[in-house]
Amino acid sequence: MKIMRLGEHGREQPVVLVDAVDGSPRCFSLLPLTNDIDGGFLAAGGVDRVREALAAGELPLLEEAGALRVGSPVARPGTVVGIGMNYAAHAAESGAEPPSVPVVFLKPSNTVTGPYDPAPLPPRSTQYDWEVELGIVIGREAGYLGSTEEAAACIAGYVTANDFSEREYQLPGAAGQWTKGKSLPGSTPLGPWLVPAQDIDGGNLRLRSWVNGEPRQDSSSSELIFDAPTLVHHCSQYMRLEPGDVILTGTPQGVALSGRFPYLQPGDLVEVEVEGLGRQRQELFRTPAAVTA
Known part of the structure; x- marks a missing residue:
């Protein structure tokens, strides 16, 4: 279903x-x-x-x-939670050690868009990157959960996600901040569909991405450092998760940040897919800079 x-x-x-x-x-x-x-x-x-x-x-x-156009399978979430470096190989290609606790950040809910909508490239962006991710959709309120079993019961289902990221805004120097690099308009395509948790094994799904038809990422959610119930349990200790909220579980290796591939340019076609959850397709276009008088 x-x-x-x-x-x-x-x-x-x-x-x-x-x-x-x-x-x-x-x-x-x-x-x-x-x-x-x-x-x-x-x-x-x-x-x-x-x-x-x-x-x-x-x-x-x-x-x-x-x-009809395909929109995000869930209406605008109250909160979008991102998880960083949750695959050991991606942490390594980012120049970091695998984390011992989940790396958590927030994305504005107004970044959520449909799986086939054109993807805006920021006016001054030079390091725009793709990230295929397994998305968790919360189905019941989760706060200070006592176990991963309780956390698993709070998962309504799963979605395909792409966490577009501007690395120059996110990482280098004193001005580099994750929020800046992860908050850009249209940077969180979700879908095309939501599959209920009881219908799919979220812990064993293949994740892949392509740029202009060329393979980039190919991994499995079985390689997550922190699995879905662990992430829901962990996040519930620091924030109240509400029904409809989304957690992006992190991306595997194979992004432009690795230095092995060029960053995205206007006209590039990005496709991401999570097994059983559908494939997205976004064409990049340059957002015009604001004109000041």
Whole structure:
């Protein structure tokens, strides 16, 4: 079962994508159940309600689904939490030792966009980078959790994510700050769909990325230093996670920061994919600089 949001930006409608008996995908509207895929829907057992409605044949077929834009599978999260250097090989290519505790940062929720939307390159950016990541979607409030078992129960599902990062803003010198390099508009594409946690093994998924059709990253979530329940448990000790929030679990090796590949340029085509969670496709374009009088 794959949960999606389709339609123009700000006017998306919730749907569920399922494979018919003949193997062809079919989209059913979730409007009889909810107006959106948000924290309230997830916290109220929305995923189970979708299963029940599908089984009962209560959801109308959305005939024009293929013609609609694909939005982020979850409405704008309250919080997007990023995890840094959560693959040992990526930490090494970044010139750092693997962390002994999770490296946590926050991204503005207004960076979230759809999986096929064009990706804006900042006006003065020279070191814009890609990062395929497994995204965790929180399904119930998590605060001061007592165990990773409790944490696992708070995971509603998983999504494909790309954490676009401007390395010149993020890292070098006294002015380098993770928030600056991770907060740029359109820098957090999510989707194309949300898969419920009980339908997929989040601890054993292949992650890949390509730039202009050339392979870049190829790894597995089994190589995470801190797995999904551990991250939810850890973050809950320092912040309150709410339904609909998203945690980006970190990227594997194979980014431009490694020095093995060039940074992104206008016109480049970036694709990222997490096994079972779908592939994204973003074309980079240069955002014009502001004109001052």
